[in-house]
Amino acid sequence: DVIRRLPQAKRRRKGFPLPPGPTPVPLLGNIFSIDTVEPWKTYTDWKATYGEILYVRLLDQDVVVLNSQPEVLEMLEKRSQIYSDRPFIASLVPYGLDRNFAFAPYGDHWRLCRRIIHQTFRAEAAFAFRPMQLRRARQMIVNMIDNPEQYSSHYSTFSAAVAMSAIYDYEPRTRDDPMVHAVERFIEAAILSSALWRVIPLTIFPFLMHLPDWCPGSSIKREANHSKRCATESIEKPYQYAQKRMQTVSDHPNPSMVSDHITRMQNHDESYRPEYENALKEASVTAFLASAETTTSTLLIFTLAMVLHPHVRRRAQAEIDAVIGMDALPDYDDRPLLPYVEAIIRETVRWQPVLPCSVPHAAATSDIYKGFYIPKGATVIGNVWAISRDESRYPNASEFIPERFLTADGTLTDDDPLQFTFGFGRRVCPGRHTADASLWTAIATMLATLDFSHAKDAEGRDIEFEPKYANGVTHHPIAFPCSISPRSHVSKSVLERALHVG
Numbered sequence: 001d002v003i004r005r006l007p008q009a010k011r012r013r014k015g016f017p018l019p020p021g022p023t024p025v026p027l028l029g030n031i032f033s034i035d036t037v038e039p040w041k042t043y044t045d046w047k048a049t050y051g052e053i054l055y056v057r058l059l060d061q062d063v064v065v066l067n068s069q070p071e072v073l074e075m076l077e078k079r080s081q082i083y084s085d086r087p088f089i090a091s092l093v094p095y096g097l098d099r100n101f102a103f104a105p106y107g108d109h110w111r112l113c114r115r116i117i118h119q120t121f122r123a124e125a126a127f128a129f130r131p132m133q134l135r136r137a138r139q140m141i142v143n144m145i146d147n148p149e150q151y152s153s154h155y156s157t158f159s160a161a162v163a164m165s166a167i168y169d170y171e172p173r174t175r176d177d178p179m180v181h182a183v184e185r186f187i188e189a190a191i192l193s194s195a196l197w198r199v200i201p202l203t204i205f206p207f208l209m210h211l212p213d214w215c216p217g218s219s220i221k222r223e224a225n226h227s228k229r230c231a232t233e234s235i236e237k238p239y240q241y242a243q244k245r246m247q248t249v250s251d252h253p254n255p256s257m258v259s260d261h262i263t264r265m266q267n268h269d270e271s272y273r274p275e276y277e278n279a280l281k282e283a284s285v286t287a288f289l290a291s292a293e294t295t296t297s298t299l300l301i302f303t304l305a306m307v308l309h310p311h312v313r314r315r316a317q318a319e320i321d322a323v324i325g326m327d328a329l330p331d332y333d334d335r336p337l338l339p340y341v342e343a344i345i346r347e348t349v350r351w352q353p354v355l356p357c358s359v360p361h362a363a364a365t366s367d368i369y370k371g372f373y374i375p376k377g378a379t380v381i382g383n384v385w386a387i388s389r390d391e392s393r394y395p396n397a398s399e400f401i402p403e404r405f406l407t408a409d410g411t412l413t414d415d416d417p418l419q420f421t422f423g424f425g426r427r428v429c430p431g432r433h434t435a436d437a438s439l440w441t442a443i444a445t446m447l448a449t450l451d452f453s454h455a456k457d458a459e460g461r462d463i464e465f466e467p468k469y470a471n472g473v474t475h476h477p478i479a480f481p482c483s484i485s486p487r488s489h490v491s492k493s494v495l496e497r498a499l500h501v502g
């Protein structure tokens, strides 16, 4: 027991203890006590024993978990000068993931990338994308009516199309798009980099990256080099497309991040342009990577909720029909008039947050917080799952109940979970306004036009199923049987007409 406590004791500074947490074992820390697939659940369970701020050790890494929104706000927002770094992960650079600036350390390069994204996606600027988002959502409905069983792929197409249009002014094909494939190849290659059996050896033996190909143990190097090539391809291909498009389309009709910044770049000294261009390329691919999976996963969760809770869908449809009628489609102006639709979106992101541990921050310097010592370099996790499962704030938290966001007279409460599902402080998601508009447009348009229900067996009975979730880049439901059909008053031709008018 003395040996076990040694690492804890050594880490005390000037009498300040680490936050409470389970006792780590030498070398491995707490790794065997944690659900490695859904660690947020273990951290949430530990809240009862250790409280809202707890310390765990994963191998040699200090990890501080914040299990409540007030703690997250205190540390990640009020002390954001300390807690805006990212943890160091040994596989990032070898796998080319350092080109994704969401993992970049807090510093000048991150600042430049972030400014580029902010200028295009801040609330007022993001308005410019709304007509395109509305068009894409309506196109998605046409695809859903044509081919309902492919709903998941229609969500991916919608999410990729919004992102590619906003970033590169590129319209991907509905299926088999070469640019989307290039990025997907990179995501697939890069996902491998997060597996522990790759991170651990690269942490301990960085020379693995320099082994000759014939040498045993060089497979990590080959895999990493492949991922790096995919990263370069997914960065360069769409960027070159956007550059070319600017040259060929003189009267450039669509706003996009790349064209906007290539124009701005001309106002800077020639010597500064390579740095600016490199940051623009990395900001662009990051924006795509950060938006596609998250948006698709949220729409899958919405669909699951609608299949499991038909009364919720019917109440939303009654609201839409009463406010905008049955011969029109929802537009942004209708949003404040549809509180129940809004409550469904809030409940969707709360019920199954797509990033349950958000994206981890790290401490750039050591700190003393509420009498606890926080070591420099510690990973700091805002546990969104714990916040969203807080029974005192959300009674019966595991159930899908949009009404929890409505007052007795049917107006919205002040509680908006989007304030914690998009991250925190200086690292808060810079695409949140565009993401929010995509989710609203897609969900409101689907509710206005489609019915969702259980798939039926040969005898016409509901096919029951137990929802299962995947946890890769995001947390999302695994494909489940469901039936999606146009509402009785909706026809494809009406939708196609609306598409051309829109």
Ligand code: HEM
Residues within 6 Å of the ligand: 101, 102, 103, 114, 117, 121, 286, 287, 288, 290, 291, 294, 295, 298, 354, 355, 358, 359, 360, 361, 421, 422, 423, 424, 425, 426, 427, 428, 429, 430, 431, 432, 434, 435
């Ligand atoms: C439903 C959709 C989305 C969700 C749930 C989501 C959520 C998040 C979260 C939780 C973070 C981490 C924040 C933190 O570290 O505290 C993040 C970061 C980020 N998101 Fe989003 N996001 C979404 C869509 C988008 C979109 C559409 C964009 C497009 C611009 C985007 C761009 C980014 C970028 C660039 C970062 C990294 C920021 C940084 O490290 O400074 N996201 N997002």
